[in-house]
Amino acid sequence: MLNTKMIGNKIAEARKKTNISQAQLAERLFISPQAVGKWERGESMPDITTFNRLAEILGVDLNYFSENIQTQTTEPTTADPLIKQSADLLSKKTEKRPSWDMSLGNWVDADFSGLRNLHEKFSSSNMQRCKFIDSNLSGLLLRTNNVDSCDFSNSDISHSQIQTSNLANNIFRNCVLKETGFSKSHIKDCDFSGSNFTGTDFKKSNYVEGCNFSSSDIDNSHIHGSSFANNIFKNCSLKETEFSESHINGCDFPDADFTGVAFKSGAFVNNTMANAVWNRTTFIGMQIDDVLFDGTLEDCYFENCTFKRVTFQNSTLINTFFKNNSLFKSRGMKGLQFIDCQADRITYEFLKSGKADVTGIKLLTS
DSSP: OHHHHHHHHHHHHHHHHTTHHHHHHHHHHHHHHHHHHHHTSOOOOOOOOHHHHHHHHOOOOOOGGGTOOOOOOOBOOOOOHHHHHHHHHHHHHHHHOOOOTTTTEEEEOOBBOOOOOSSSSSOOEEEESSSSOOOOTTTTTEEOOOOEEEEETTOTTOOEEEOOOOSSBOOOOOOOOOTTHHHEEEEEEBBBOOOTTEEEEEEEEEEEEEEBBOBBOOOOOEEEEEESOOOOOOOOOOTEEEESEEEEEEOOOTTTTOTTEESSSSEEEEEEOOOOESSSSSEEEEEEEEEEEEEEEOOEEESSSSEEEEEEEEEEEEEOEOOOOOIIIIGGGGGOOOSSSSHHHHHHHHHHTOOOOOOOEEEEEO
């Protein structure tokens, strides 16, 4: 009969030597902290499939759990057959497929290029000047990581979650980040040029500063409650992406495609958008300051917005509406200027009824 109390003591002893809490151990085993507590009190015991993973995390051999285990008669006994069976079966399984775990690590100047099958979390790690070039990192959960000056070029980081992490000075050129989620993270001076962000979520207080997203695909994404400052989006596709309750400040969008983009309840301030595509773009409840629109705006919509030093220059406005509420009429139009613009009749009349200065607009002829 196994002495569960002895095994519990060994688990507790090894855990404390590794300097991790019951909660941290439970998280890495995908179980509850209460289950770990029961093991350490001798009220229950890990199953066969858990012993191998437990040994890896605690840095011990499987035999550690069977050494000096005694029965109730206090006579020495050999290793229990259950644990021997666990060691035999799981060591064979391990030979077939290595189990990677990079959590709680301090990785400096390491080269992990070409890494594959890293599907487990590698959280609470410090990574500096490491290489992950051409790696498969899809499905990762990065939580409370510090990642500085690392190179992830040409890697697959799709379907991953990056939470409460600091990413600075990293290279993510030509990466796949489809349907990846970013939350409560600080991302600064990173190069994401040529990357695929389709379906990605930036939510819950991300701060993104000084990054390069040139030639990236950010279609069908959702940016909520986040701040983007001084980033470059040259030749980016942002089709059908939604910015909600977000602050976009000092960013450069030359030749970007805003088709179907929705801006809601945020701020769009001091950005440049030369030669951008504006088609079915909506601004609702937005603060729009110090920006210049040029080119053609078609089927666009501005509602409940406030304008400050906003200029439309050499623009053609087609089926584009500026409408609704007193805030817009009393404050908005005063900060709106048109220079050498053209508009169709319905757009012109909406602007005129909102008491905009339309002297810089000529009516399009049919």
